[in-house]
Amino acid sequence: MKNSDSKDYSSYDDDVSFLKDFVEVIELTDPSGNSKVAVSAALQGRVMTSASLGEDGRSYGWINRELFSSRDTSEHFNAYGGEERFWLGPEGGQFSVFFKNGDDFNLDNWYTPRLIDLEKFEIKEQGASSVVFIKEATLTNYSGFQFELGIERKVEVLSTAEVFMQLGIESISGINAVAYQTTNTLKNIGSEDWKKETGLLSIWLLGMFNPSATTTIVIPFHPGSESDLGIPVNDNYFGKVPQERLLLKDSVLYFSADGTFRSKIGLSPARAKNILGSYDATNRILTILQYNQPQGVQDYVNSMWEIQDSPFTGDVINSYNDGPAEPGKKPMGPFYELETSSPALALKSGQEALHIQLTCHFEGDQEDLDRISKQILGVSIDEISKAFN
Numbered sequence: 001m002k003n004s005d006s007k008d009y010s011s012y013d014d015d016v017s018f019l020k021d022f023v024e025v026i027e028l029t030d031p032s033g034n035s036k037v038a039v040s041a042a043l044q045g046r047v048m049t050s051a052s053l054g055e056d057g058r059s060y061g062w063i064n065r066e067l068f069s070s071r072d073t074s075e076h077f078n079a080y081g082g083e084e085r086f087w088l089g090p091e092g093g094q095f096s097v098f099f100k101n102g103d104d105f106n107l108d109n110w111y112t113p114r115l116i117d118l119e120k121f122e123i124k125e126q127g128a129s130s131v132v133f134i135k136e137a138t139l140t141n142y143s144g145f146q147f148e149l150g151i152e153r154k155v156e157v158l159s160t161a162e163v164f165m166q167l168g169i170e171s172i173s174g175i176n177a178v179a180y181q182t183t184n185t186l187k188n189i190g191s192e193d194w195k196k197e198t199g200l201l202s203i204w205l206l207g208m209f210n211p212s213a214t215t216t217i218v219i220p221f222h223p224g225s226e227s228d229l230g231i232p233v234n235d236n237y238f239g240k241v242p243q244e245r246l247l248l249k250d251s252v253l254y255f256s257a258d259g260t261f262r263s264k265i266g267l268s269p270a271r272a273k274n275i276l277g278s279y280d281a282t283n284r285i286l287t288i289l290q291y292n293q294p295q296g297v298q299d300y301v302n303s304m305w306e307i308q309d310s311p312f313t314g315d316v317i318n319s320y321n322d323g324p325a326e327p328g329k330k331p332m333g334p335f336y337e338l339e340t341s342s343p344a345l346a347l348k349s350g351q352e353a354l355h356i357q358l359t360c361h362f363e364g365d366q367e368d369l370d371r372i373s374k375q376i377l378g379v380s381i382d383e384i385s386k387a388f389n
Contacts, residue, residue, distance in 0.1 A: 009283070012036050012051035015059040019048055022068045026123075026131050028157045028180070035178040037157050040082070045121045045133035045153040047084040047207075052178040052363050058283065060178070060361050062208040062335040077112040079208075079332055084359060086153055086184060087116045087204040088139070089341060090301035093308040095199030096142040105305035113139055121153065130156035136189065145198035148190030150352075154183040163360055167290065169375045175368045179360040186345060187352035196312065200344040202301045203355035207289070208335040211259030214281035216384050217319050217336065218377050221271045223251040229270040234315060237264035245321070247387055252379050254387035255319055259334030262323035266315030269298050269343075276317055276338060277377055279369075281385040285361060286369045288376055291340040292356040299344045312344050 016038050019025050025048070028037040036057070037050045049061030061083035068080065091098050092105055103109035121133035135151040163179040164171040184203050194200055221232055232248055235241040241263045245256040255265055257278055274293040279286050293316060300314035320337040324330065342355035362372055370381040377384075 010059045010063075011056050012038070012049060012059045013055040015049050015061070015063050018065060019063065019068070022071075026126065028129055028131065028155065030129060030157045030159045032159070034176070035157055035160070037155065037178065037180045039131060039155050041123055041133060042120045043080055043082065044086045044116055044119065044135070045131070045155060046080075046082040046086070047155060047180060047182070047359070048082045050083065050178045050180065050359075050361060052176040052361055057176070058285070058363065060209065060285070060287070062210050062333060064333070073118060076107070076110060078117055081208045081335065083207045083209060084182060084357070085116075085206050085208075086151070087206055088113070089202040089204045089303055090311070090314065091303035092305035093302055093311050094143050095145075095301070095311055097139050097201070099142050101142050101144055115139065121151070124152070130154060139201075141199045143199055146190075147194065147201060148188070149201070150187040150189045152185040152187075156181050156183075158358075166358055167288070167360070167376060169372065172368050172371060175362055175364040177360060177362050179358060181356065181358045184355045184357075185352050186342075186347070186355075188347035188349055191349055193348045194346055196344075196346065200301060200312070200346055202314075202344055203342040203353070204339065205291075205341075205355065205357050206337050206339045207359065208333070208337055209257075209278070209287065211257050211322070211334050211336045212280050212282050213258050214385070215257040215278055215336065216281075216387050217255040217257050217276070217278045217338070218379065218384055219253050219255070219267060219276045219317060219319065220273050220378050221251055221253060221267055222273065230268055232267075232271055234266040234268070235263070237266070238262055241265060244388065249387075252377070254384065255321065256388060257321050257336035259321065259331065259336060260323050261321060262325055262331070264318060264320045267317040268313070269293075269300055269316050272316040275376060276319070276340075277373075278336070278338065279373070279381060279384045283363070284366060284369060285363050286373060286381070287338070288360040288362070288372070289338050289340065290358040290360075292354070294343060297343045300341060301344045314341070314344075316341055
């Protein structure tokens with residue numbers, strides 16, 4: 001962050017200037033020049049950060065400056081940050097692409113495939129407001145099946161008018177907004193069909209954002225009995241989430257994104273809707289994610305770190321709040337994550353599948369943000385702000 005008496009945050013220009021010392025940065029913008037999005041081909045077409053108020057606007061993505069500055073890399077995972085990265089699931093289980101056959105499921109044996117960690121994606125097309133990346137690769141899962149795959153990832157900045165149209169709500173003049181849509185294609189370019197018996201892949205998008213003491217994640221879900229729809233939320237990834245950090249109210253859940261307590265939640269396809277978000281009450285930033293959730297599809301890869309009885313009962317939406325893994329240890333960030341996944345992809349040779357995600361940041365008056373929140377998330381800004389008070 002640049003030294004400045006006028007602001008206590010990292011601006012878009014601060015972060016992009018920093019990043020350019022380490023990686024090439026592709027900058028996209030809408031016609032107004034206010035919506036800025038920074039993307040890195042070296043990091044798999046990752047959206048590193050964005051801003052709604054031009055170069056001097058607040059930078060919304062979390063950037064791991066310490067890791068970049070070290071110029072070092074880890075064999076396991078390089079948490080460079082960025083507010084939307086392309087990954088592949090499953091993480092755990094007998095069809096995992098993060099563990100080798102026969103290894104125990106623990107951190108010592110957990111390796112993020114270089115394809116989605118350190119390898120560069122090639123630029124296929126580039127314009128002022130969009131860029132398309134491509135990559136071909138081979139991945140072998142825990143059970144020994146080899147995937148031959150092709151990836152195409154398009155990142156496109158939307159104008160403010162297009163954002164409201166895409167969300168299906170009335171336009172609000174005067175609000176500051178930045179939104180980008182990514183269209184992620186996975187293709188089976190091998191001669192063998194991808195089948196459940198040998199394991200399937202999913203497209204997995206994860207965004208790292210800056211936490212605060214007043215940031216709350218908001219996820220609407222389908223209400224109903226557990227006998228019909230299963231549990232509303234899986235909160236047992238890293239031990240049960242304490243009640244003061246996870247609140248279920250009617251058909252909306254609230255999850256603390258303060259970056260001080262390591263915890264993770266997930267929603268099943270029976271519970272998840274196609275929308276989620278977060279609100280930073282201190283800085284009045286409303287973040288909305290929308291994705292193309294296919295109706296009636298129940299098979300999602302299971303990423304639990306164990307040999308699984310049900311490898312296709314995974315989550316559609318996940319959210320992670322960073323914090324120390326052990327008392328006295330430093331957190332990885334801190335940051336918080338909003339994540340969505342495609343279904344498990346049983347692609348025949350030559351077939352492809354899409355996972356599309358829209359990420360929007362709105363910054364402005366509480367009254368305007370309230371109108372958006374009520375229409376999209378079904379709750380008011382006041383309800384979100386007071387969820388844990």
